[in-house]
Amino acid sequence: MANPILDKVAIVGYEMTDFGDLYEMGIADMSNMAINGALRKAGVDSNEVDALYVGNAGSGQFLGQEHLGCLIASESGIYTNATSIEASGASGTAAMRIVTHGILSGYMERVVVVGVEKMTSLNKSADTQEALATSLDTIWESSMGATLPGNFALMAKAHMREYGTTREQMAQVAVKNHDHARLNPRAQFSNKLRIESVLNSKVLADPINIFEGCAASDGAAAIVMMAPDVAESYDSEPVFLRQSHQTHDYLSLQQRPNLHELRSVRKGAEMGYKKLNITAKDISFAEVHDVYTIAEILAIEALGLVAPGEGGKATEEGKTSLNGEIPVNTSGGLKARGYPIGASGVAQVIEIMDQFKGNAGERQLKDIEWGLAQSLGGAGGTSVVSFFSR
Amino acid sequence: MIIMTRKLVAENWRLEKARYALVGNFCKKCLGYHFPKKQLCLRCKTSEHLEEYKFKHEGKLLEWTKIYDPAKGFDFAGPYYYCIVELEEGIKITTQLKYVTDEGRLKYGMKVKLVFRRLFSHGNEGLNTYGFKAVPVY
The missing domain is CATH 3.40.47.10 (Thiolase/Chalcone synthase)
Incomplete structure (x- = not known):
C-alpha cells in the first residue's frame, strides 16, 4: 500500500490566467481557462480526469456563489466528481494536499486542482x-x-x-x-x-x-496531478510534490x-x-x-x-x-x-x-x-x- | 449579499451575557478559565466541573494598532484603536481601545479597564450591537 508520507505525486501540466482586475471574466470563465490550459499542456483529455478539486476562499462572500465544484466542472466541460475546498488563503494548497491522499491510495490517477478567486466585483474597501x-x-x-x-x-x-x-x-x-x-x-x-x-x-x-x-485580484491557476507511474507516459521528467x-x-x-x-x-x-x-x-x-x-x-x-x-x-x-x-x-x-x-x-x-x-x-x-x-x-x-x- | 454572523439577531442575543457582562466559565477540576464560555472543558472534555464565571473588568494592554481601513459596520466613527487585553485571570481578549488622548502614553503591559459601549452598527436597518471595550488607566 502506498505510504502517503513517503511517496510522491507528480505534477505534469499547469496553467494560470493573468492575475488582476479581469473584468471580462467570471469565476467559472477563469477556471475554465486555467483547467483546460493545464490539461492541454499535460496532454490529458478531460474524459480521463478522475476528479476536480477547487480551492476557493470566499466566493460566497465576494459573489454570493457557493457550490463551486459543480459550477466550475459544468462550465469547464469536466464531467467527473468535483469538490470545493475552503481554508482561507491556504485553500489552493489545501486542495492540492487532499488530492495526494486520493492518488497515493490508488483511488485516483489523474486529478485537476484549480485555485480561483474573483474579488474585484466588490467596489467598496469596507465590503x-x-x-x-x-x-x-x-x-x-x-x-x-x-x-x-x-x-x-x-x-x-x-x-x-x-x-x-x-x-x-x-x-x-x-x-x-x-x-x-x-x-x-x-x-x-x-x-x-x-x-x-x-x-x-x-x-x-x-x-x-x-x-x-x-x-483585490481575480485569477485562476490549475495543475494536473498524477500518480508517478501514470505520469511517466505524459512527462519524462516530471516535478514531484x-x-x-x-x-x-x-x-x-x-x-x-x-x-x-x-x-x-x-x-x-x-x-x-x-x-x-x-x-x-x-x-x-x-x-x-x-x-x-x-x-x-x-x-x-x-x-x-x-x-x-x-x-x-x-x-x-x-x-x-x-x-x-x-x-x-x-x-x-x-x-x-x-x-x-x-x-x-x-x-x-x-x-x-x-x-x-x-x-x-x-x-x-x-x-x-x-x-x-x-x-x-x-x-x-x-x-x-x-x-x-x- | 454578504450575510455575517454579527448581523444576525439570534446570534447576537445568544452572546448577550458574554458581551455585556463578560461571563465565561471556570473548571473546578483543572482550575482553568474559559472565555467565551465552553459547553465542555477543553482539557477535561466534560461539563461536569464547569461553573459560570464573571470575569473582572480589568487587565493589561498587550499589542495595539490603529485601524484606518475598517470593515463595513465599523466605518461610522473614523479610525479606531484595536488591541489585545490580558484579563486579570490570565485570559486574553481582543477589543477596541477607547479614549486614547495621547498614543505616546500607551505602554505594553499598562493597566486597562473594560467598559460597556456600542461595538458596531449596520446602518438604519441593522442592529446596533453592544459589548465591552477597553480604556487605558494612566
Missing part, C-alpha cells in the same frame, strides 16, 4: 475588509473590530518589539517582490516600487501601509501564546524536513505567503530559512532577493504577482514548476534542488507547507 475578516473569528475578533491587516499589524508590532524589526525592513519585502514581479509577465503589478512610496502610502492599520498589502503538511494554530490571535512567530508554519516545516531528511539549508528557493510584508518575514523565520528575528535584516541585506542566498517569492509573491485568495497557493506551485522546468525567463534560477511553497489561512490559523523536487 472587501468585511469579506476578508470572515477568515478570522467572526464573533470574537471581527465583531470586536478586527480586520485582516489589523491582525497582521498586531503581529508586526509584536515582532518589532521582540526583535527590533523596522518599518524599512518590512517595506523592503514589498520593494523586493515588485522587483521580482517585473520579470514575471503574469504578475498583477510590474511597476518599480520605491521604499519611500511604501512608507508614505496610506495606513491600513499601523504599522501596515496599503503598499505593504495585496490589492514530495511532502505537504497542513498544520494549525489557534484561529484567533488572543488564544496564541505569542504573536512574533507563526507556530503553524514552523510545525509544518519541521515535519517536512524530518520526513525528507533534509534541513532548511537544502531549500533552493521558496514561494511564501506575503499577504502583508510582515507575513513574509514571519514565514521565512518559521520555515527556518533565516534565524528567528533575522527576517527583516535578511531581507534588507538582499539574502531573499533573486540573486541572494535563498531567493524568496521569485514570482513577485502575493504582493506583486497578485493575490486572488484561493488561486494563490496553486500559483505558488506554478512558479515552482516554471523554475524546475526552466520556463521562468529572466527570473530563472540555476542549480535548484528543492522548492518550497508555504501558504497561510487567515492570520496564520492554517498553514500548508509543501516540498517539491525533480
Whole structure:
C-alpha cells in the first residue's frame, strides 16, 4: 500500500490566467481557462480526469456563489466528481494536499486542482475588509473590530518589539517582490516600487501601509496531478510534490501564546524536513505567503530559512532577493504577482514548476534542488507547507 | 449579499451575557478559565466541573494598532484603536481601545479597564450591537 508520507505525486501540466482586475471574466470563465490550459499542456483529455478539486476562499462572500465544484466542472466541460475546498488563503494548497491522499491510495490517477478567486466585483474597501475578516473569528475578533491587516499589524508590532524589526525592513519585502514581479509577465503589478512610496502610502492599520498589502485580484491557476507511474507516459521528467503538511494554530490571535512567530508554519516545516531528511539549508528557493510584508518575514523565520528575528535584516541585506542566498517569492509573491485568495497557493506551485522546468525567463534560477511553497489561512490559523523536487 | 454572523439577531442575543457582562466559565477540576464560555472543558472534555464565571473588568494592554481601513459596520466613527487585553485571570481578549488622548502614553503591559459601549452598527436597518471595550488607566 502506498505510504502517503513517503511517496510522491507528480505534477505534469499547469496553467494560470493573468492575475488582476479581469473584468471580462467570471469565476467559472477563469477556471475554465486555467483547467483546460493545464490539461492541454499535460496532454490529458478531460474524459480521463478522475476528479476536480477547487480551492476557493470566499466566493460566497465576494459573489454570493457557493457550490463551486459543480459550477466550475459544468462550465469547464469536466464531467467527473468535483469538490470545493475552503481554508482561507491556504485553500489552493489545501486542495492540492487532499488530492495526494486520493492518488497515493490508488483511488485516483489523474486529478485537476484549480485555485480561483474573483474579488474585484466588490467596489467598496469596507465590503472587501468585511469579506476578508470572515477568515478570522467572526464573533470574537471581527465583531470586536478586527480586520485582516489589523491582525497582521498586531503581529508586526509584536515582532518589532521582540526583535527590533523596522518599518524599512518590512517595506523592503514589498520593494523586493515588485522587483521580482517585473520579470514575471503574469504578475498583477510590474511597476518599480520605491521604499519611500511604501512608507508614505496610506495606513491600513499601523504599522501596515496599503503598499505593504495585496490589492483585490481575480485569477485562476490549475495543475494536473498524477500518480508517478501514470505520469511517466505524459512527462519524462516530471516535478514531484514530495511532502505537504497542513498544520494549525489557534484561529484567533488572543488564544496564541505569542504573536512574533507563526507556530503553524514552523510545525509544518519541521515535519517536512524530518520526513525528507533534509534541513532548511537544502531549500533552493521558496514561494511564501506575503499577504502583508510582515507575513513574509514571519514565514521565512518559521520555515527556518533565516534565524528567528533575522527576517527583516535578511531581507534588507538582499539574502531573499533573486540573486541572494535563498531567493524568496521569485514570482513577485502575493504582493506583486497578485493575490486572488484561493488561486494563490496553486500559483505558488506554478512558479515552482516554471523554475524546475526552466520556463521562468529572466527570473530563472540555476542549480535548484528543492522548492518550497508555504501558504497561510487567515492570520496564520492554517498553514500548508509543501516540498517539491525533480 | 454578504450575510455575517454579527448581523444576525439570534446570534447576537445568544452572546448577550458574554458581551455585556463578560461571563465565561471556570473548571473546578483543572482550575482553568474559559472565555467565551465552553459547553465542555477543553482539557477535561466534560461539563461536569464547569461553573459560570464573571470575569473582572480589568487587565493589561498587550499589542495595539490603529485601524484606518475598517470593515463595513465599523466605518461610522473614523479610525479606531484595536488591541489585545490580558484579563486579570490570565485570559486574553481582543477589543477596541477607547479614549486614547495621547498614543505616546500607551505602554505594553499598562493597566486597562473594560467598559460597556456600542461595538458596531449596520446602518438604519441593522442592529446596533453592544459589548465591552477597553480604556487605558494612566
